[in-house]
Amino acid sequence: MSIAKYHLSSVQASYGKTLGVAIDDLSLSTGGLYVLVGPNGSGKSTLLGILAFLNKPDQGTVSFDGALVNWTRKECALLRQRVTLLHQRPYLFSGSVAGNVAFGLAARGAGKTMIQDVVNESLEKVGLSGFESRTARELSGGESRRVALARALACKPEVLLLDEPVANVDRASAMLFESLVVSRAAYGMTIVISTHDERLGARLGASVIYLEDGKLASPPEQLPFPPLPHHKEENHANS
Amino acid sequence: MSFIADSLRMAVALILSGDSDVTSAVGTSLSVALWSVLFASVAGVPIGVAVTLGKFPMKGAVRLVLNSLMAMPTVVIGLLVYGLLSRQGPLGSMGLLFTPRAIIIGQTILAIPVIANYTLSAIQGADERILPTARTLGASDAQSLFQLAREVRFGLVAAIIAGFGRVISEVGVAMMLGGNIRMYTRTMTTAIALETSKGDFAFGLALGLILIVVALAVNLFLTVAQEGPRA
Numbered sequence: 001m002s003i004a005k006y007h008l009s010s011v012q013a014s015y016g017k018t019l020g021v022a023i024d025d026l027s028l029s030t031g032g033l034y035v036l037v038g039p040n041g042s043g044k045s046t047l048l049g050i051l052a053f054l055n056k057p058d059q060g061t062v063s064f065d066g067a068l069v070n071w072t073r074k075e076c077a078l079l080r081q082r083v084t085l086l087h088q089r090p091y092l093f094s095g096s097v098a099g100n101v102a103f104g105l106a107a108r109g110a111g112k113t114m115i116q117d118v119v120n121e122s123l124e125k126v127g128l129s130g131f132e133s134r135t136a137r138e139l140s141g142g143e144s145r146r147v148a149l150a151r152a153l154a155c156k157p158e159v160l161l162l163d164e165p166v167a168n169v170d171r172a173s174a175m176l177f178e179s180l181v182v183s184r185a186a187y188g189m190t191i192v193i194s195t196h197d198e199r200l201g202a203r204l205g206a207s208v209i210y211l212e213d214g215k216l217a218s219p220p221e222q223l224p225f226p227p228l229p230h231h232k233e234e235n236h237a238n239s
Numbered sequence: 240m241s242f243i244a245d246s247l248r249m250a251v252a253l254i255l256s257g258d259s260d261v262t263s264a265v266g267t268s269l270s271v272a273l274w275s276v277l278f279a280s281v282a283g284v285p286i287g288v289a290v291t292l293g294k295f296p297m298k299g300a301v302r303l304v305l306n307s308l309m310a311m312p313t314v315v316i317g318l319l320v321y322g323l324l325s326r327q328g329p330l331g332s333m334g335l336l337f338t339p340r341a342i343i344i345g346q347t348i349l350a351i352p353v354i355a356n357y358t359l360s361a362i363q364g365a366d367e368r369i370l371p372t373a374r375t376l377g378a379s380d381a382q383s384l385f386q387l388a389r390e391v392r393f394g395l396v397a398a399i400i401a402g403f404g405r406v407i408s409e410v411g412v413a414m415m416l417g418g419n420i421r422m423y424t425r426t427m428t429t430a431i432a433l434e435t436s437k438g439d440f441a442f443g444l445a446l447g448l449i450l451i452v453v454a455l456a457v458n459l460f461l462t463v464a465q466e467g468p469r470a
Binding site: 052054073077080081083084085087089090091093094103104107108151152155 | 366368369371372373374375376377378379380382386389390
């Protein structure tokens with residue numbers, strides 16, 4: 001029997017009096033592709049923060065690769081070198097695109113030649129070859145997200161956590177994200193994606209985890225059909 | 240008007256002649272101010288970071304004290320440090336009173352709250368995603384803080400320059416702890432006060448002009464630093 005990448009038991013995290021998440025039992029297998037689905041405030045980002053070792057839960061235990069996490073600063077810093085979280089609104093550091101993509105590698109003490117190779121390779125994966133010397137803050141929203149994804153991929157993490165990666169991005173960028181995620185999962189990277197899109201799990205062939213009010217929930221029995229776009233039809237009819 | 244114009248002419252002549260009293264006062268002023276700012280930055284920047292990011296009891300009180308210390312009169316700091324360094328004081332045996340080192344100690348204490356408060360403002364105004372982003376990319380706590388400092392570097396430069404502005408223009412600490420000894424602890428401000436009271440207005444004006452140039456240079460640097468890169 002293989003050891004789960006994560007095992008969460010009786011985990012609870014709150015913000016003051018507001019419950020963030022309360023998860024009785026959750027296992028994520030190594031190399032698995034998971035989609036966290038839930039409405040706003042359902043605890044998706046809180047759970048990703050715990051999985052990223054950024055936020056310590058108030059109660060419960062988390063195991064990573066079979067070892068119990070003690071949440072010491074040193075241990076969390078070491079674990080974060082194996083897990084990367086791509087935030088919903090990624091922050092790009094001042095400076096060049098290459099400097100941003102190289103950040104995680106430089107933090108790990110990688111050599112200059114290796115960094116350059118990985119930066120080029122990562123930017124190529126996200127379709128931004130030639131952007132190396134561009135100023136990161138001058139990029140469009142979609143380009144910024146791609147740079148942030150390249151920066152996360154450059155770290156070659158064992159686990160990649162993506163918080164709403166395709167929210168408010170153009171269709172081409174969304175498709176690129178999805179194809180990259182599927183290809184990374186095929187290479188054995190454990191991937192967890194949070195989304196409002198209930199169909200994303202089916203599109204990616206991922207295991208879907210439903211969250212509601214911070215707790216694991218059952219999948220909805222039937223997905224509602226999207227409303228018919230009457231106004232568009234009328235427009236077509238008129239044209 | 241002719242008195243002021245004559246004094247101004249004499250002041251310019253004094254500066255151009257490289258008068259030893261003028262150059263000594265300028266040199267002492269710049270030397271003690273730079274050392275003070277260096278020491279105050281080493282202490283003030285971490286204090287500002289700790290007060291902004293740290294979680295500890297009485298944090299609000301600490302911020303209030305830091306704010307209050309910014310308005311602390313220089314003579315009061317001079318008086319307190321004088322008490323420590325005078326012969327009867329706990330550090331009297333070190334023989335520091337009326338030396339440039341004594342001025343540096345006093346001015347360092349003067350600049351620390353200024354630099355700490357400016358650092359605090361710079362970090363408070365920084366994007367809250369900087370630290371989590373650095374950490375999730377595998378940076379250690381030290382590397383993450385360094386990245387945060389890099390992102391707010393213009394604010395930190397402004398903090399240091401503000402500290403420099405505070406110490407280069409003060410009189411109280413330099414007078415009380417340095418003793419205004421000619422060619423030794425006499426700074427531009429103490430020399431201006433002394434020479435003007437003696438009636439040597441031209442000498443005071445010459446140093447005043449240099450002080451204004453230094454202050455303007457500092458402000459210019461501050462403005463450029465705050466604007467940041469024009470990218």
